[in-house]
Amino acid sequence: NAGVTQTPKFRILKIGQSMTLQCTQDMNHNYMYWYRQDPGMGLKLIYYSVGAGITDKGEVPNGYNVSRSTTEDFPLRLELAAPSQTSVYFCASSYRNTEAFFGQGTRLTVV
Amino acid sequence: EDKVVQSPLSLVVHEGDTVTLNCSYEVTNFRSLLWYKQEKKAPTFLFMLTSSGIEKKSGRLSSILDKKELFSILNITATQTGDSAIYLCAVLLLTNAGGTSYGKLTFGQGTILTVHP
Numbered sequence: 001n002a003g004v005t006q007t008p009k010f011r012i013l014k015i016g017q018s019m020t021l022q023c024t025q026d027m028n029h030n031y032m033y034w035y036r037q038d039p040g041m042g043l044k045l046i047y048y049s050v051g052a053g054i055t056d057k058g059e060v061p062n063g064y065n066v067s068r069s070t071t072e073d074f075p076l077r078l079e080l081a082a083p084s085q086t087s088v089y090f091c092a093s094s095y096r097n098t099e100a101f102f103g104q105g106t107r108l109t110v111v
Numbered sequence: 112e113d114k115v116v117q118s119p120l121s122l123v124v125h126e127g128d129t130v131t132l133n134c135s136y137e138v139t140n141f142r143s144l145l146w147y148k149q150e151k152k153a154p155t156f157l158f159m160l161t162s163s164g165i166e167k168k169s170g171r172l173s174s175i176l177d178k179k180e181l182f183s184i185l186n187i188t189a190t191q192t193g194d195s196a197i198y199l200c201a202v203l204l205l206t207n208a209g210g211t212s213y214g215k216l217t218f219g220q221g222t223i224l225t226v227h228p
Contacts (some may be wrong), residue, residue: 033216042117042199042220043154050213056206058215090153097142097203097214102153 002026006091006103013081013110021076021106023091029101031094032074034058034066036087037105043090049074081110113138115202117219124190125227132185132222134200142214144176144183147199149221154199157185190226197221 007022025032030051035043035058045058049068063085065077074093078085086109094100114137124130134144143161147154158167160176160183167174171190176183187194200219 031214035218040221040223042197043201043218045215045217048215056213056215059217092216094214094216097205099145099156099159100201100216101156104152 004091004093004101004103006089006106008106009104010107011109013078013108015081015083015110017081018077018079019081019108021078021089021091021108023074023076023103024072025074025091025093025101026072027093027095027101028071029093029095030071031096031100032068033092033094033100034064034074034076035090035092036060036085037090038087046076046089078108083110086110113202113204113217115200115217115219117198117200117222119222120220121223121225123225123227126191128190128226129186129188130190130224132187132198132200132224134183134185134219136181136183136200136202136219138202138204138217140205141178141181142203142205145201145203145216146174146183146185147201149197149199150195187224190224192226192228195224195226197223 004025033048034046047066049055089106091103092100146157158174163178
């Protein structure tokens, strides 16, 4: 009954460090998304993928990279972390044009 | 540019009140509109609306879509403290890449609902 699993749950990074947020889903969904949510705000789309090997930018892609080598996994890479990337990151997946299911989020603080 | 706008941004009511949350959109290639509830962690799905004028209901929550006016509302009757949450509206729209159509889920900024006892 795993659904969408994100790791880690929390992370503190220093400015300029890099890290990868992991996301995996076991529902065989073809669509996967990465969002960020700042305090009291809605979700902003960073990147999305419609299948293995296919990714596209969302509203706020700068400072991030993604890859989708398998259907299950959609990691988000932060290079050269900046304080502006302090946020809660959500991964989601869906089957084609249906509702998306979300992971529990990763709270990232850049200091 | 695709836009999804929710109002009000925040709302404080007392238990038993009825609330109406609004979501308007300006997007190309609309496919459907979704409502989510977010408490402390991940958003959880409430409704998906694809056709105009057909109300969806789940207990005290209901929602309807007007595709002519590009608008949806989410109603909550007899509110309870457990309804306190951020309510998110999202639009699933179709984008094209390489001749193929893909869905993309775009969210509004959310409405923070606080229900006092």
